[in-house]
Amino acid sequence: WLVRALPLRNEAGEIVKWYGTNTDITEQKELQRQKDDFLGIASHELKTPITSIKAYAQVMQKLFLRSGDNRNADLVGKMNRQINRLNSLVGDLLDVTKISAGRLQFNYETFDFNQLVEEVIEDVQPTTTKHLIKKALSFKKELTGDRDRISQVITNLLTNAIKYSPEANEIIIYTEDYNGEAKLCVQDFGIGISSEKKDKVFEQFYRVSGTQEYTFPGLGLGLYISSEIINRLGGKIWVTSVEGKGSTFCFSLPVKQLSI
Numbered sequence: 120w121l122v123r124a125l126p127l128r129n130e131a132g133e134i135v136k137w138y139g140t141n142t143d144i145t146e147q148k149e150l151q152r153q154k155d156d157f158l159g160i161a162s163h164e165l166k167t168p169i170t171s172i173k174a175y176a177q178v179m180q181k182l183f184l185r186s187g188d189n190r191n192a193d194l195v196g197k198m199n200r201q202i203n204r205l206n207s208l209v210g211d212l213l214d215v216t217k218i219s220a221g222r223l224q225f226n227y228e229t230f231d232f233n234q235l236v237e238e239v240i241e242d243v244q245p246t247t248t249k250h251l252i253k254k255a256l257s258f259k260k261e262l263t264g265d266r267d268r269i270s271q272v273i274t275n276l277l278t279n280a281i282k283y284s285p286e287a288n289e290i291i292i293y294t295e296d297y298n299g300e301a302k303l304c305v306q307d308f309g310i311g312i313s314s315e316k317k318d319k320v321f322e323q324f325y326r327v328s329g330t331q332e333y334t335f336p337g338l339g340l341g342l343y344i345s346s347e348i349i350n351r352l353g354g355k356i357w358v359t360s361v362e363g364k365g366s367t368f369c370f371s372l373p374v375k376q377l378s379i
């Protein structure tokens with residue numbers, strides 16, 4: 120049951136009486152569950168063929184390169200980038216259904232944080248010709264946590280920094296020791312976010328509408344998933360931003376993470 124209290128006011132605006140309403144939300148919850156189930160099954164079913172298309176396209180690209188057919192290798196390269204986008208969109212939908220069903224699981228391992236950051240940069244840098252990702256990685260310790268999930272968060276922050284910087288061409292990624300924890304920030308000099316919208320960007324499906332000149336594609340899920348991952352690993356994620364000047368997204372993580 121959802122219980123709501125509504126005030127009845129007199130002409131002076133003073134409350135003279137309270138009305139109570141009770142709404143049965145069992146049906147709403149059931150509908151929500153059905154929606155989550157559908158999204159979960161649909162994204163899971165889509166994931167399988169996308170994974171094999173991706174594997175075939177990668178082999179094709181290698182074959183074209185080996186035979187010196189650069190024109191076709193280039194075309195398949197473009198195809199690969201779109202497949203990767205599709206894969207990450209479907210992956211985000213799948214993650215959201217896992218989060219709402221309480222089924223987002225973590226696998227723990229001890230790994231070199233620096234190396235992980237380097238790997239993500241290596242993967243993301245080729246997706247842009249305009250931007251240069253500069254790095255200053257001063258956090259040198261190993262972390263115990265979910266390497267793949269942390270990689271997903273860093274990828275999300277970097278791809279957002281690129282996407283929301285249509286004119287600037289520099290992105291800076293830096294890591295440092297933060298009271299014994301690992302801290303990572305991605306700074307861009309793009310469109311920025313106004314102060315009243317700043318904290319909403321971590322909400323599910325929230326998107327700031329584009330600027331007058333630009334529209335940006337997306338589902339509004341990346342930061343929601345990222346904040347869920349960081350919070351569950353016992354860390355914090357935040358943003359500082361000036362509209363029109365750029366944003367800095369940061370997270371901190373304990374060296375040894377335990378899922379909450």
Ligand code: ADP
Pocket residue numbers: 275279280283307309310311312320325326327328336337338339340341342343366
């Ligand atoms: P998406 O990018 O798919 O919309 P996200 O959850 O990653 O979803 O981001 C939510 C919103 O936060 C974006 O729609 C955008 O308005 C804003 N945002 C995220 N990163 C940046 C950034 N680096 N600069 C400016 N705005 C950003």
